[in-house]
Amino acid sequence: MANILIVEDDKDLNAAYKIILENEGHTAESAFNGKEALSKLGTFEPQLILLDLLMPIMGGLEFLQHYELMTKHPDVKVLIFTNMENSPEVNEAYKLGAHRCIIKSWTAPQHLARVINDALESKVASRNPTE
Amino acid sequence: MARKQQPALPQAAITPDEEQAQAEALFNSIGDGAIAADEFGKITRINPTALHILGFTEAEMLGQWFPSTIIAVTENGSIVNIIDRPITKAFLTGKPVSEKVYYLKKNGQRIPVASTVSPIIHNNRPIGAIDVFRDITLEYEIDRMKSEFISLASHQLRTPLSSIKTYSHMLSDGYMGEVTHAQREALRTIINATNRMNELISTLLNITRIESGTIAVSSKMISVDKLVQDVVKDLEVQAGDKNIDITIKLPSTPVRVKTDSLIAKEILSNLIANSLKYTPEGGSIQVRVQRKKNSIVVVVKDNGVGIPKYSQDQIFTKFFRAPNVLKYETTGTGLGLYLVKGLTEQIGGRIWFESEEGKGSTFFLSLPTPKRAPQNKAISGQ
Numbered sequence: 001m002a003n004i005l006i007v008e009d010d011k012d013l014n015a016a017y018k019i020i021l022e023n024e025g026h027t028a029e030s031a032f033n034g035k036e037a038l039s040k041l042g043t044f045e046p047q048l049i050l051l052d053l054l055m056p057i058m059g060g061l062e063f064l065q066h067y068e069l070m071t072k073h074p075d076v077k078v079l080i081f082t083n084m085e086n087s088p089e090v091n092e093a094y095k096l097g098a099h100r101c102i103i104k105s106w107t108a109p110q111h112l113a114r115v116i117n118d119a120l121e122s123k124v125a126s127r128n129p130t131e
Numbered sequence: 132m133a134r135k136q137q138p139a140l141p142q143a144a145i146t147p148d149e150e151q152a153q154a155e156a157l158f159n160s161i162g163d164g165a166i167a168a169d170e171f172g173k174i175t176r177i178n179p180t181a182l183h184i185l186g187f188t189e190a191e192m193l194g195q196w197f198p199s200t201i202i203a204v205t206e207n208g209s210i211v212n213i214i215d216r217p218i219t220k221a222f223l224t225g226k227p228v229s230e231k232v233y234y235l236k237k238n239g240q241r242i243p244v245a246s247t248v249s250p251i252i253h254n255n256r257p258i259g260a261i262d263v264f265r266d267i268t269l270e271y272e273i274d275r276m277k278s279e280f281i282s283l284a285s286h287q288l289r290t291p292l293s294s295i296k297t298y299s300h301m302l303s304d305g306y307m308g309e310v311t312h313a314q315r316e317a318l319r320t321i322i323n324a325t326n327r328m329n330e331l332i333s334t335l336l337n338i339t340r341i342e343s344g345t346i347a348v349s350s351k352m353i354s355v356d357k358l359v360q361d362v363v364k365d366l367e368v369q370a371g372d373k374n375i376d377i378t379i380k381l382p383s384t385p386v387r388v389k390t391d392s393l394i395a396k397e398i399l400s401n402l403i404a405n406s407l408k409y410t411p412e413g414g415s416i417q418v419r420v421q422r423k424k425n426s427i428v429v430v431v432k433d434n435g436v437g438i439p440k441y442s443q444d445q446i447f448t449k450f451f452r453a454p455n456v457l458k459y460e461t462t463g464t465g466l467g468l469y470l471v472k473g474l475t476e477q478i479g480g481r482i483w484f485e486s487e488e489g490k491g492s493t494f495f496l497s498l499p500t501p502k503r504a505p506q507n508k509a510i511s512g513q
Contacts, residue, residue: 010290010293010294012294012298013293013297016294016297016298017297019301019306020301020306023306054286083289083290083293084282084286085333085336085337085393085397087282087347088347090393091349091393094349101393103289103329103333104293104297105289105290105292105293105296105325105329106296106326106329107296107297108296108297108322108368109297109300109301109304109306110300110304114364
């Protein structure tokens with residue numbers, strides 16, 4: 001079971017993801033923007049980050065640019081959870097090392113749990129996606 | 132009563148000077164920018180609108196070589212090669228050439244223009260050309276705003292949908308306690324409706340991006356095997372609902388191709404979802420990956436309703452729905468295969484199909500591979 005940081009500004013969705021992940025046996029911590037997520041990283045060491053792109057104060061792309069786990073924690077996977085499909089922002093997130101991008105409005109809890117488990121088991125380096 | 136024929140008016144002789152003045156007045160009154168060049172490409176005439184658009188004075192342009200004075204650049208700012216300029220093409224082909232390009236103003240500002248260069252033919256050879264061009268900055272701006280609006284609207288529509296879908300699933304899956312059979316059925320209706328809404332938003336968004344030329348294509352090496360497996364995995368709930376068996380057949384060695392993974396996934400999702408939609412309960416779908424000489428072909432075969440012969444040439448047309456599926460399934464938009472074709476073209480692929488009404492359809496998606504693919508290296512890199 002893993003530590004997962006949920007970075008999502010929509011309070012209802014953030015709460016839902018927390019319930020789903022905890023139900024799967026993971027330990028989930030919530031942040032509501034990139035800045036808050038960065039500060040949480042001081043005390044919480046996630047194996048995976050569930051990251052929204054469009055958020056107030058600090059969005060997902062800016063978080064990824066600030067996020068220095070590429071060198072500090074290369075094994076941490078970043079899953080982008082967004083509703084911006086096929087957008088330049090998503091391509092940018094991949095360039096910044098996102099492991100996979102999932103469309104929120106398409107994702108059922110079972111699917112979310114499966115994608116997270118697949119990502120945690122994946123040997124692909126989070127910061128250098130090759131597919 | 133027969134009308135008395137009037138004697139023809141004596142034709143006034145037009146002097147070359149008068150003819151020149153007429154041509155000049157005509158040239159100057161063109162509402163678009165107009166520049167004439169001689170057979171050596173030197174600018175011989177320029178109208179006030181062209182001067183206004185480009186910011187030059189007449190003296191600065193007359194006698195100058197057209198390609199080095201009117202600098203054409205691409206969308207990403209690189210200078211268009213002289214051989215690719217419409218004026219060169221018009222000279223070489225002897226036919227008018229229309230293109231959208233960017234011209235650089237005197238101050239270096241880039242402006243989008245719709246340009247038509249027509250060669251001036253005399254004694255069967257081009258002796259010059261006229262470039263008539265229009266500043267289309269406003270059209271570009273409107274297109275950009277339209278795309279931004281649709282993108283934003285789609286995102287905003289999806290935000291509440293995400294909550295509706297997630298919480299409906301959570302209720303249905305028992306995260307908030309037991310639900311009765313009737314309640315679960317009601318939740319399934321809500322979930323199906325959100326899925327349809329999602330499909331509509333995706334389609335609308337992608338079509339807008341294709342039509343406005345703003346779709347982002349980012350190619351990298353991907354595993355086709357994994358792509359197929361991921362898409363089928365994503366659709367297994369829908370397949371289970373209709374008791375449809377989806378089988379995957381992959382070559383014995385892994386297949387990789389350089390393409391945009393998100394677009395390729397969208398295409399394949401649409402093709403398999405289409406097969407699911409139009410295959411009756413208990414049917415079967417087979418997804419096969421084939422390695423060809425210069426391409427990878429993904430084949431999606433179903434034993435569904437098929438496409439009638441008389442509709443087959445319209446199947447990729449916007450809003451088209453074959454009459455047999457209208458009887459079978461009424462919620463489609465007729466945009467799915469139009470989108471698939473558009474997306475396939477964006478990534479340099481090819482799409483075609485074989486179908487027989489009542490027996491099923493087979494769609495082929497071909498993704499190009501580099502001509503000299505370092506196959507061994509690619510395989511060992513898996």
